[in-house]
Amino acid sequence: MFERFLDGKTAIVTGSNSGIGLGIAHRLARAGAEIVLNSITDRPEDHALAQNLAEEHGVNVRYVRADMSKASECRGLIEQVGRCDILVNNAGIQHVAPIPDFPSEKWDAIIAINLSSAFHTTAVALPMMRSAGWGRVVNIASAHGLTASAFKSAYVAAKHGIVGLTKVTALETAREHITCNAVCPGYVLTPLVEAQIPDTMKEYNMTRDEVIRNVMLERQPSKEFATVEQMGDTVVFLCSDAAAQITGTTISVDGGWTAL
Numbered sequence: 001m002f003e004r005f006l007d008g009k010t011a012i013v014t015g016s017n018s019g020i021g022l023g024i025a026h027r028l029a030r031a032g033a034e035i036v037l038n039s040i041t042d043r044p045e046d047h048a049l050a051q052n053l054a055e056e057h058g059v060n061v062r063y064v065r066a067d068m069s070k071a072s073e074c075r076g077l078i079e080q081v082g083r084c085d086i087l088v089n090n091a092g093i094q095h096v097a098p099i100p101d102f103p104s105e106k107w108d109a110i111i112a113i114n115l116s117s118a119f120h121t122t123a124v125a126l127p128m129m130r131s132a133g134w135g136r137v138v139n140i141a142s143a144h145g146l147t148a149s150a151f152k153s154a155y156v157a158a159k160h161g162i163v164g165l166t167k168v169t170a171l172e173t174a175r176e177h178i179t180c181n182a183v184c185p186g187y188v189l190t191p192l193v194e195a196q197i198p199d200t201m202k203e204y205n206m207t208r209d210e211v212i213r214n215v216m217l218e219r220q221p222s223k224e225f226a227t228v229e230q231m232g233d234t235v236v237f238l239c240s241d242a243a244a245q246i247t248g249t250t251i252s253v254d255g256g257w258t259a260l
Contacts, residue, residue, distance in 0.1 A: 004032030006239060010083045012036040014068055014121065015091030017046050019190035020140060023228025024088055024235045029057035031236050036081050037063045038091070069112040074120035084125040085132060086239055089118035089162075090140040096151045107154045114158035115165070122169055122180075129178050136239045137180040139166050140231075143254045145184050149219075159184075163250055170248030179247035181238050186254030187217055189225035222255030 011028045015021045017039040029035050037050050042065040054061035066077035068091040078084050092114045095106040118139055129135025144152060145159035162182055169180035187193065193216070200211045213223045234253055237243055252258050 004030075005241075006086070006236075007032035009033045009085040009239075010036065010081065011086035011088065012038065012078065012081055012084050012121070012125070013088040013090055014038045014066075014077070014117065016088075017041070017049055017063070019192060020185070020188055020228055020231050021088070021090040022049075024090065024140075024232045025053060025061075026057070027229065027232025027236045028086065028088075028239070029053055029059050029061065031239070032059060033086060033239075034060040035062075036077075037061065038066055038068075038077060039063075040067050041065065068117040069109055071116065071120045074117045075124045078121050078124040078128070083132075084128045085134060086136045086138070087121060087125045088138045088140065088235060089121060091117055092140070092155075092158075094152070094155050098151055099153050102153055110154035111158050111161075114155065115161040118162060118165060122165070126169075126173065126178070129173075130176060133177055135173075135176075135178040137166075137169055137178070138235050138238050139163075139180070139182045141166070141182040141184045141250065143184050143186045143252065143257045145182060146250065146252070146258045166250070167248045174247065177244070179238070179243065181243075181246060181248070182250045183231065183234055183238075184250050184252045184254060184258070185226055185231060186220045186252075186257040187225055188231060188253075189227055193225070217255070219260070220255040220257050221260065224255055226253045226255065 011033040013021050013025045016025045016037045025035050046063045050061040050063040066073040068074055139162050141162045142159040144156045145163040148156045166180050166182040217223050
């Protein structure tokens with residue numbers, strides 16, 4: 001879909017050793033960007049993942065561990081890399097519970113990882129982008145950044161916050177060759193989601209197709225999952241010249257969820 005127009009650019013993708021983040025990293029690498037993968041673990045397989053990605057796309061790729069719940073490590077990730085042309089704030093966690101029963105430590109962790117981390121990484125990356133004269137910040141929000149669901153108070157609050165942070169970042173960089181946008185996916189078919197399907201089939205005594213259409217995608221009008229490749233291509237588009245005047249907005253990849 002895209003030529004290698006990102007040659008010479010360095011892209012940092014947080015929370016990228018699986019799922020959406022890894023899918024985005026693949027598409028950015030295919031477009032020519034050098035990639036920094038990140039997660040909280042530091043296993044041989046994490047570094048092997050970076051090596052495989054490099055070999056597949058012919059770009060430099062490295063893996064850098066950082067705990068996105070800690071401000072110092074968020075900032076240290078960007079500082080350690082030393083260059084950031086494209087920042088994709090993707091790291092996130094989830095917990096589901098009614099507000100009176102929602103553990104305070106879970107609230108704090110979700111706000112830290114899903115929202116505060118993006119502030120800290122952006123704060124360090126923007127001066128680098130200004131020095132280079134070009135930059136792209138893409139925040140992976142959610143349909144829950146635009147609407148809400150019961151029992152997801154911390155996640156919904158964090159994702160709404162990401163949308164607000166996106167707008168502020170865009171306004172502060174509006175007269176520079178830097179853009180900031182939020183991508184708002186609905187349900188995306190990741191390995192984690194795929195692993196949930198068999199147990200849900202047993203719980204509801206449904207077929208795979210019934211579970212997907214009537215349970216998992218109940219609120220997604222298309223009744224189809226978005227794919228990690230579609231998420232990656234959306235991010236690559238936002239890094240292209242075609243998107244140079246797209247900033248401070250949200251792009252929904254949700255099968256019509258937020259049109260309801």
